[in-house]
Amino acid sequence: MNRIEIRDESCKGCQYCVIFCPRELVQIDKGRINALGYNPARFVDNPDRPCRGCALCAEICPDALIEVYRKEKGRS
Amino acid sequence: MSERKILRGCVALAEGAIAAGCRFYFGYPITPQNDIPEYLSARLPQVEGVFIQAESEIASINMLLGAAAAGARAMTSSSGPGISLMQEGLSYMAGSELPGLVVNITRIGPGLGGIAASQGDYRQATRGGGHGDYHLIVLAPNSVQEMYDLTIKAFYLADKYRNPAMILSDAILGQMKEPLSLDPPPLVLPEKPWALTGARGRKAQLIKSLYLADGEMEQHNWHLHEKYRRLEREEVLVETDLEEKMEVLLVAFGSCSRMVHSAVELARSRGIRVGFLRPVTVYPFPRQALREVSREVGKVLVVEMNTGQMWDDVRLSLYPGCRAGLLARPGGGIPAPGQILAEIENLVKAGDGIDESVYQA
Amino acid sequence: MALTKVFTRPDSLRDLDFHFCPGCHHGTAHRLICEAIDYHGIKKKTIGIPGVGCGVFLYNYFDLDVCEAPHGRAPAVATGFKRVLPQNIIFTYQGDGDLGSIGMSEIIHTANRGENITVFFINNSVYGMTGGQMAPTTLPGQKTTTTPYGRDFRTEGYPIRMTEMLAPLEGVAFAARVSLHTPSQVKKARKAVLRALDIQLKNGGFSFVEFLCACPTNWGLSPRQCIEKIDKEMLQAFPLGTYKDRQGS
Structure with missing residues (x-):
C-alpha cells in the first residue's frame, strides 16, 4: 500500500497537508501534543479511498517533514 | 632590483595594491580620490583583475566584503562622505573577521564640507567608525613612497589579523608627485582555509557576525579585543x-x-x-x-x-x-x-x- | 510489493527543524532551492548569501558555504563573490524589506549589470522578524504594526512589484513570480527555481525568482486563512508568471 510518513515530532500543525490531501487521509491528531506543543498531523489510510502516493501533502508541507512511499510503477 | 619612478600619490597607492596581489577593486567616484579608480580601471584588466564602478559606496564596501569572504585580496577607496556610507559594511567585515583594504583620501567635513586636505576623519578611522566593539588597522602615510609601501603593508596586516585595514591619507598626498622606489617584498599570498569557495572536499562553512546564543557575543567581542591588544603589542609603527x-x-x-x-x-x-x-x-x-x-x-x-x-x-x-x-x-x-x-x-x-x-x- | 520512497528531503537541506512559524512558506522555498541544487549537482560549488530577516538562518539549514550580508546588501556581496569565483554558483535569499526597501539600489544595479547570480525573493508583504511592520510590498488597506489603520496609498504609496520592475532591464535573463500556497503552485515554483539556476550555470546572466509567501504570525491569520488571502488578494496585486526568460548564451 502507498503510504506517507510524517515526522510528527517536528510537525507544527499548520494543516496544509490536511487541506490539500485529495483523499482526506491526513488528520490533525487532537489527542496528542508533540514536544513543540502542537497537535501534529497524522496519516490515516482508508481502504475505500487509499493513498495514491500523489505527494501533494509532501509538496505543501512547509517544514519538509513528509516522505512518500509508492508501489513501484515508475515514479512521476 | 628596485625601480625608481615619479608618481602621484594615488597612483603609487594603486601600484602598491597591485604589487600586494590585489586584483579586485570596487568603488564609487568622489573627489579627491578619483585618480585611484580611474587608474585601476585601466590597470587591473592588464593583470587579469576586476574593476567595478559600484552604484554607491554602500555597494562598494559590500562587494569588498563578498570578495574578501571568497578569499581574494580586494580593496575600495573613497573620501569622507563615502567612507561614512561604508561604516555599516566595515562593522560587518570586522565582526565577520574579513580582511580588505579601504583607502580614505580625506577631504574636509562635516557634511559635504570641502575637497581640500583635512585630517578630520582621524577619530572615525581610529575608533572603528561603525557600530560595535571593533577597530580598523589604520596606516597614515606621509609621502608618495609610503602611499606605496604602506598599502602593501596594509594588505599584509589585514590578512594576518583577518581585519579590515585603512589607509588614512589626504588630498595633498593623493595629488602630489614624488620620486619613489618600487621595491615590493616577494608576494606570498596566505592560505585562507576560512574562505568560502564551495564546500568541495570539506564541510560547509559559514562567515557571519550574528551570535544570538547566551554569552556567544561577549566571547566573540573578547576574541576581537585580544586581536586588537595583539596589534597594539606587535604592529605599532612610529x-x-x-x-x-x-x-x-x-x-x-x-x-x-x-x-x-x-x-x-x-x-x-x-x-x-x-x-x-x-x-x-x-x-x-x-x-x-x-x-x-x-x-x-x-x-x-x-x-x-x-x-x-x-x-x-x-x-x-x-x-x-x-x-x-x-x-x-x-x-x-x-x-x-x-x-x-x-x-x-x-x-x-x-x-x-x-x-x-x-x-x- | 516493494515500496519506493518517491519524496523526501533534499540532500542539501540539513536534517534540522526549521525555526519558522507554523504555515510560514520560508521552509518551502528553502526546500525547493535545495532540491534544485541537488538536481543540478552543484552542492559543492554553491554559495548562499541570505539577507537580514527570518531568512538569515538559512546558514543553519543549507548544507552549503554561506555568507551573511548586511540588510539589503546581499546582491553587492554576491557580486564580490561571483567576480572572484566565476565558476561557482552564487545566490542570494532576501525578503521584501531587505530587497525591496533598504536594498532597492543594490538589487536594481546588480540586475542591471547582468551579474550572473540568482536572487530568490521572499514576498510575504510584511516585515517578519522585526514584528510585522509595513513592507514595500504591503497591500493597500493591509494592517501592519506601522499601518494600524491599513496601508493608505495616499500617504504610504503602493506595493512595489519587483519582478515587473526588474524584468525589462537588459541585464536580466530570467524573472518570474511564483507562489507557494498550493501544491500545484509549488510544482510551478520548482520549475522556476531550476530554470533560474540553470541560467546561471550557462552564464546566462541575472536570474530572479519571487515567491509569494504567507506570514501567518504577522498577518494574524491561521495558515488556512493565509491560503485564502494569497489566493484572493496577493495574486491580484502580484500576478504570477514568467516575465522574462532569455535563453542563456
Whole structure:
C-alpha cells in the first residue's frame, strides 16, 4: 500500500497537508501534543479511498517533514 | 632590483595594491580620490583583475566584503562622505573577521564640507567608525613612497589579523608627485582555509557576525579585543627624530607631519632642542613610544589639520606631568613651518608646564 | 510489493527543524532551492548569501558555504563573490524589506549589470522578524504594526512589484513570480527555481525568482486563512508568471 510518513515530532500543525490531501487521509491528531506543543498531523489510510502516493501533502508541507512511499510503477 | 619612478600619490597607492596581489577593486567616484579608480580601471584588466564602478559606496564596501569572504585580496577607496556610507559594511567585515583594504583620501567635513586636505576623519578611522566593539588597522602615510609601501603593508596586516585595514591619507598626498622606489617584498599570498569557495572536499562553512546564543557575543567581542591588544603589542609603527634634552616634542601624522618636520629643522637651526614623533600606524596608536619619549620632555605640541582629534590620543599616552598643546588647522589650511616654529618658540618661553591650549594658527 | 520512497528531503537541506512559524512558506522555498541544487549537482560549488530577516538562518539549514550580508546588501556581496569565483554558483535569499526597501539600489544595479547570480525573493508583504511592520510590498488597506489603520496609498504609496520592475532591464535573463500556497503552485515554483539556476550555470546572466509567501504570525491569520488571502488578494496585486526568460548564451 502507498503510504506517507510524517515526522510528527517536528510537525507544527499548520494543516496544509490536511487541506490539500485529495483523499482526506491526513488528520490533525487532537489527542496528542508533540514536544513543540502542537497537535501534529497524522496519516490515516482508508481502504475505500487509499493513498495514491500523489505527494501533494509532501509538496505543501512547509517544514519538509513528509516522505512518500509508492508501489513501484515508475515514479512521476 | 628596485625601480625608481615619479608618481602621484594615488597612483603609487594603486601600484602598491597591485604589487600586494590585489586584483579586485570596487568603488564609487568622489573627489579627491578619483585618480585611484580611474587608474585601476585601466590597470587591473592588464593583470587579469576586476574593476567595478559600484552604484554607491554602500555597494562598494559590500562587494569588498563578498570578495574578501571568497578569499581574494580586494580593496575600495573613497573620501569622507563615502567612507561614512561604508561604516555599516566595515562593522560587518570586522565582526565577520574579513580582511580588505579601504583607502580614505580625506577631504574636509562635516557634511559635504570641502575637497581640500583635512585630517578630520582621524577619530572615525581610529575608533572603528561603525557600530560595535571593533577597530580598523589604520596606516597614515606621509609621502608618495609610503602611499606605496604602506598599502602593501596594509594588505599584509589585514590578512594576518583577518581585519579590515585603512589607509588614512589626504588630498595633498593623493595629488602630489614624488620620486619613489618600487621595491615590493616577494608576494606570498596566505592560505585562507576560512574562505568560502564551495564546500568541495570539506564541510560547509559559514562567515557571519550574528551570535544570538547566551554569552556567544561577549566571547566573540573578547576574541576581537585580544586581536586588537595583539596589534597594539606587535604592529605599532612610529617614526621618531629625537635629541638629547629636548625642550619640546612635536607630534603629527600624515601630510601635516612633513610641515612639522620642516619646522623641527628650522627650530634646531635656531638652537632649540626639539624632538619629532610621527605615528605611522594611528591605530594601533604608539602609546608606549609616546609615553617613554614624553618622560624626557615636559612639553608636547600636537599639530594636526582638525580640531584636535589625535590630541586626545596623545594626552592619553603622555607620561604623567607632561602636557600637550595643540596647533590646529581644521579648514583645509596647511600649518606652515613658520607658524609652527612660532608656536615652538612660544612654548619654550612659557617656562615650566603649559596650559593644554589650542593655538589657532 | 516493494515500496519506493518517491519524496523526501533534499540532500542539501540539513536534517534540522526549521525555526519558522507554523504555515510560514520560508521552509518551502528553502526546500525547493535545495532540491534544485541537488538536481543540478552543484552542492559543492554553491554559495548562499541570505539577507537580514527570518531568512538569515538559512546558514543553519543549507548544507552549503554561506555568507551573511548586511540588510539589503546581499546582491553587492554576491557580486564580490561571483567576480572572484566565476565558476561557482552564487545566490542570494532576501525578503521584501531587505530587497525591496533598504536594498532597492543594490538589487536594481546588480540586475542591471547582468551579474550572473540568482536572487530568490521572499514576498510575504510584511516585515517578519522585526514584528510585522509595513513592507514595500504591503497591500493597500493591509494592517501592519506601522499601518494600524491599513496601508493608505495616499500617504504610504503602493506595493512595489519587483519582478515587473526588474524584468525589462537588459541585464536580466530570467524573472518570474511564483507562489507557494498550493501544491500545484509549488510544482510551478520548482520549475522556476531550476530554470533560474540553470541560467546561471550557462552564464546566462541575472536570474530572479519571487515567491509569494504567507506570514501567518504577522498577518494574524491561521495558515488556512493565509491560503485564502494569497489566493484572493496577493495574486491580484502580484500576478504570477514568467516575465522574462532569455535563453542563456
